[in-house]
Amino acid sequence: MAQDEHGGELRTAHSSDRSVSSGAAILADSEFTNPGLPDHHERVTDTDPKKEKNAERVITVLFWVSLASALFATVAYFAWPIDRNDITSVRGNNFFLGLGIALSMLTLGIGTVAWAKYLMKDKEMAEARHPIAGSPATRQRVSEIFAQADEESGFSRRKMLRNSLIGALVALPLPGIVMLRDFYNANNEKPVKLLHQTLWGEGVRLVRDPSGTPIKWADVTIGSAFHVIPETLIELEENHDPNFLNEKAKAVVLLMRLPEERLKIDPARKDWSFKGIVAYSKVCTHVGCPVALYEQQTHHLLCPCHQSQFDVTEHCKVIFGPAGRPLPQLPIAVDDEGYLIATSDFHEPVGPTFWERRHDYNV
Structure with a gap:
């Protein structure tokens, strides 16, 4: 590499340096004129x-x-x-x-x-930018x-x-x-009352949807999940009751069995499950989509509509997504023949939580 008279290295000009220099020279020597607006064409x-x-x-x-x-x-x-x-x-x-x-x-x-x-x-027009001061002249x-x-x-x-x-x-x-x-009708019952009352009640058997087959607790293995409806709903379907779909929409339940040691049971709900078998409403508390995706490894329920996730091990509390509250739990037990039955209706309204925006919650 070349050196100067003091022994220092001389820097070799690169092609990029030369191009920048030549470009600057062109800019210095050239004169640019305003091309103006294009010719106006009358419509x-x-x-x-x-x-x-x-x-x-x-x-x-x-x-x-x-x-x-x-x-x-x-x-x-x-x-x-x-x-x-x-x-x-x-x-x-x-x-x-x-x-x-x-x-x-x-x-x-x-x-x-x-x-x-x-x-x-x-x-055609050109508009120059100006300060945003609101002087009288500007106004x-x-x-x-x-x-x-x-x-x-x-x-x-x-x-x-x-x-x-x-x-x-x-x-x-x-x-x-x-x-x-049209969403509001003064003649309709209060939403909280309609969503609080379902076909579940004391002694009502849990049956498979749609076959109507009763479920024995021994048939519910760890990791399994059953889509469940109340046995009383079968009679409505057979009689072609016009309220069948409405009642089914409120009463659908997902039944699962987990290892008992995985459940973090609230003392107030210690009698709501049986040998690790739990039942929760399938109606998402966000906007009412069916929560039917069960992850066996994590024990999470997923709503496919807006990705709300519920932790089955902790009474289906919300762990992700827009849902505002846990899924309502259905208290269950076993009858003398070993079939799973409900011990009561849900203890809270099912479905979306829009009713919480009202103040007249009495049912």
Whole structure:
């Protein structure tokens, strides 16, 4: 390597150093001019008043279609009701309700974009950044800008177009308001009461779902899990009772057996299990999805909808996810023939915890 006169090493210039130097030299020697804005191309609505008027009419029609579609969706919700005894009725309700909402949003969106594209002033502009200080002069300028925007968009001037847009925007939320309002019915019983009472009760046998076969405790091996319903539910199904599905939805249970030493039993619940066999509601306490995934190694129950996890060894307390409380436990025992039976109903309401937001919990 080359050395200077004092014995120091001379640094060899690399190609990157040379390219940077040459680039700097070019920048120093060159002069750049502002290319300016591209040539402005007039739109057909800018040059032909008839075309402008036609565009305004079409956009107005789109807004009126949006309004009519929102009203149609609102009417469709009642015109095609969901029959609890005929699940196929959901098809008509969903189709016409969805069609109305989708068409309302689509035509409103197309009309808004078309207004901006064909009728608002079409001028290229460059806007310099400025401090955010709110001086009187700045506020005055903001007012001027709003006034200018109003003039350029024609919002105040095009009354028919403006009113049709306002009408469409007002009508758009109506289907959602109707659907949400229908969740409440003053004639219905209190949610906490409905969810607190199930078909489980003292002496009711645990049977397999859907066969209805009673379960002996000796058949429940460690690590196994059974989907369980109350025996009284079978009679409702045989009699084609219209409340069958509602009652089943509240009463479904998951039965498991763990090594007794793994259970951390609360003294107040020492009689709720039998030889490591425990039973818990399958209805997730988040939004009511079926909790049916059981991990044998960790003894965790998983909800597939939003990934809530419950620890079976500690009375199904929540260890992960959005669920707000543990799964309700069903107290069980064994009858004289060795079959598993419930000793009572659940001691708390099953299902989502929305009822906790109310203050009238008395049942």
